[in-house]
């Protein structure tokens with residue numbers, strides 16, 4: 001059996017996980033303090049987002065030195081201790097490799113700016129358009145927009161060129177057509193592998209291969225031209241071979257990707273990646289595809305997307321990473337659940353819904369206790385570069401401050417970045433000092449200690465889901481078929497393996513919901529037994545946010 005199918009990954013955003021030294025910023029020793037908690041949850045891998053030396057313009061995704069640990073997070077000794085202490089508890093470490101771009105503070109970029117020809121060729125420097133004379137910047141080479149708003153090109157007077165940055169202006173893109181760049185980056189991956197790392201997450205890895213010709217996108221902002229670019233599969237295979245990744249667990253973050261490419265990335269015979277993150281299911285509440293235009297989630301579209309991706313990946317022999325939350329997403333309970341009346345019920349329903357699909361589940365810190373968006377009301381509470389940029393863009397477009405804040409409170413990446421709520425102590429027990437970003441106001445009710453005191457805790461529900469994956473091969477190995485496709489309220493699917501069947505019924509509504517097929521309890525007449533659920537007993541339909549999982553052998 002392939003090693004990652006029955007595993008579960010827990011994502012740690014170190015800045016907000018646990019502060020061990022009282023400076024308001026989480027750190028590696030904070031993670032060490034919480035290893036017993038993570039082992040109790042039962043996860044296998046800890047994906048830790050970047051803690052490398054960085055000016056933190058994009059919270060560590062702007063790397064200034066790939067092989068140095070930023071002192072605010074700890075030291076190499078702390079890291080070695082983390083790997084070994086985690087290993088003693090059966091936990092493996094996955095690191096986050098940001099190989100598409102560096103920070104503008106990286107030595108390579110600094111040398112490029114000084115005119116060193118070797119390093120100029122590490123980045124993507126181009127002449128402007130419509131230059132009137134050699135000194136004139138002209139216009140940006142293409143109309144591509146960066147992910148955080150504004151042009152993807154920045155004029156660099158010292159070199160008399162524009163450089164490409166698909167993210168913040170402080171994150172120049174690396175030129176993967178240069179074999180030397182590819183060798184350097186493989187070396188970085190090897191460096192961490194040699195330090196006991198067991199897996200890697202590759203940041204926006206499907207953006208590494210830019211189109212051969214740089215031209216305007218006549219239909220959009222450029223994404224479709226540089227996502228899943230011409231040499232991306234070849235570069236990934238080369239990276240796997242030269243960094244020795246075969247047999248390790250790897251996951252690629254794929255921006256604006258498609259099923260066809262995700263099959264190519266993850267089919268075992270392709271020797272590229274173990275699995276991929278795609279984000280289509282997390283755009284069903286974007287009005288006209290615009291993240292900054294609010295809309296209620298379109299549950300029918302969500303169902304359609306899951307059905308297409310789950311069955312498409314199964315038929316083509318690919319493998320999905322399963323997730324609702326990460327450090328770039330608002331909290332799922334606030335988004336597709338009900339953070340007030342049915343917080344516990346909806347947290348559990350959403351957990352079972354995703355964990356029992358075909359793929360490897362990821363739990364983002366705090367998801368296992370049903371953490372919510374913080375509901376910030378002032379722009380001073382935000383830290384994220386994307387949120388701050390878009391606040392200004394929304395105001396420029398004529399929104400009032402109140403309207404712009406309302407949008408941020410639903411869409412900002414900071415919704416997922418607030419300090420982990422460990423207890424009812426000040427700052428949620430995250431730190432003794434004022435945290436770098438405000439803790440959510442509900443920390444006194446929503447925290448690890450209070451959740452774990454309850455018999456039917458969200459934490460224990462997650463633990464049970466993880467146990468089910470380990471005990472029942474059908475979860476890791478089974479096929480998948482979607483049910484109730486016309487039902488606007490219920491997302492339902494069946495997993496099948498040998499002579500076993502597992503049925504998962506999820507009510508996505510605040511109201512009682514019925515099945516098209518008949519009564520929920522009909523499954524019992526059919527010989528199914530309830531394996532897990534978030535309410536006592538069963539009835540004709542599903543109660544608000546109810547999930548029922550039925551199992552039958554034979």
Ligand code: NOJ
Pocket residue numbers: 058061062098167203204253327328
């Ligand atoms: C995806 C990361 O998850 C996000 O936090 C970051 O801003 C971008 N990639 C750029 O590295």
